[in-house]
Amino acid sequence: MNPGRLLIESIAQMEGLVQLVIGLTIAAAVTLLLLRYLTDLLRLNPFGRLYQSLRRPTDEMISHMRGSRFYLPLRRSLGFDPSVLMVLVSLAILWYVVTGVLHNLFFLLQGLGQSLIAFGGGSVFIGAKYLIGTGILAVLFFLMALMTIVFVNWIFGLFRRLAYWSLSRLTPLLRVFEFGGAFAGWSFIILWIALSFATVAVQGVFF
Numbered sequence: 001m002n003p004g005r006l007l008i009e010s011i012a013q014m015e016g017l018v019q020l021v022i023g024l025t026i027a028a029a030v031t032l033l034l035l036r037y038l039t040d041l042l043r044l045n046p047f048g049r050l051y052q053s054l055r056r057p058t059d060e061m062i063s064h065m066r067g068s069r070f071y072l073p074l075r076r077s078l079g080f081d082p083s084v085l086m087v088l089v090s091l092a093i094l095w096y097v098v099t100g101v102l103h104n105l106f107f108l109l110q111g112l113g114q115s116l117i118a119f120g121g122g123s124v125f126i127g128a129k130y131l132i133g134t135g136i137l138a139v140l141f142f143l144m145a146l147m148t149i150v151f152v153n154w155i156f157g158l159f160r161r162l163a164y165w166s167l168s169r170l171t172p173l174l175r176v177f178e179f180g181g182a183f184a185g186w187s188f189i190i191l192w193i194a195l196s197f198a199t200v201a202v203q204g205v206f207f
Contacts, residue, residue, distance in 0.1 A: 003113075003116050003120075005113065005117060006113075007109055007110075007112065007113035007116065008109075008110055008113040008114070008117075011106050011109055011110055011113070014106065015106060018099065018102055022095050022099070025091070025095070026091065026095075029061075029087065029088070029091055030088075032057045032058045033058060033084055033087065033088075035054045035055075035058075036054060036055050036058045036062075036084075037084075038054070039051050039054050039055055058087075061087050062083045062084070062087065065082075065083040065086040065087055065090070066083050068086065068155075070086065070155075071083065071086065074086065090155070093155065094152065097148050097151070097152055100148070101141075101145055101148060104137075104141040104144070104145070105141070107137070107141075108134055108137055108138055108141065111130055111131075111133060111134035111137065111207065112130075112131070112134050114130045114207075115127045115128075115130035115131040115134060118130060129206055130206065130207065132206060133202055133203070133205070133206025133207055134206075136202050136206070137199060137202055137203070140195055140198055140199050140202065141199070143170070143173070143195055144192070144195050144196075144199075146166040146167075146169055146170055147166075147170060147188070147191070147192055147195075149162055149163050149166045150163050150166050150167050150170065150188075170191070173191055174187045174188060174191060175187070177190040177191045177194065
């Protein structure tokens with residue numbers, strides 16, 4: 001079998017695996033949060049081993065949400081502790097972002113697979129076109145992945161060291177898109193729009 005076709009068929013299996021992992025992660029998080037809720041509902045001894053064991057897996061998640069910049073505004077607006085709600089929403093956003101990054105990676109692999117198929121079939125020009133497009137998209141997707149890491153860190157406080165490195169790589173580009181005036185402070189969003197437009201253009205021309 002042509003290596004390109006084998007690669008493209010493998011991508012479909014990887015996409016199915018990602019959906020399975022997402023489902024298992026959400027199910028595990030909901031189960032742990034329900035167990036935490038039961039400790040309060042049953043009024044277990046806070047110093048007991050069972051109480052500590054049921055709450056320990058979610059302690060860090062809840063603590064992280066309560067330290068978020070969104071926690072107090074949400075608590076004032078909703079009138080109750082929104083930490084559990086924030087965990088579920090954060091998990092949904094995180095997986096949405098991760099799925100987007102993986103989708104871009106799978107698209108690159110498909111482009112590489114199409115290039116190998118074209119080369120294997122003797123279509124050198126078409127294969128070269130797919131390969132060049134894949135290379136350009138790899139650069140664009142890399143920049144978008146850096147922006148995604150910065151965004152996730154801003155919301156959840158995760159990947160701080162990686163987010164700092166990502167921002168240092170993006171800063172020269174962000175300065176280019178800092179137009180000032182009415183657009184002051186919008187450089188991050190403008191850069192994302194520019195990169196998104198560029199990826200659509202490359203996909204349209206090279207694929």
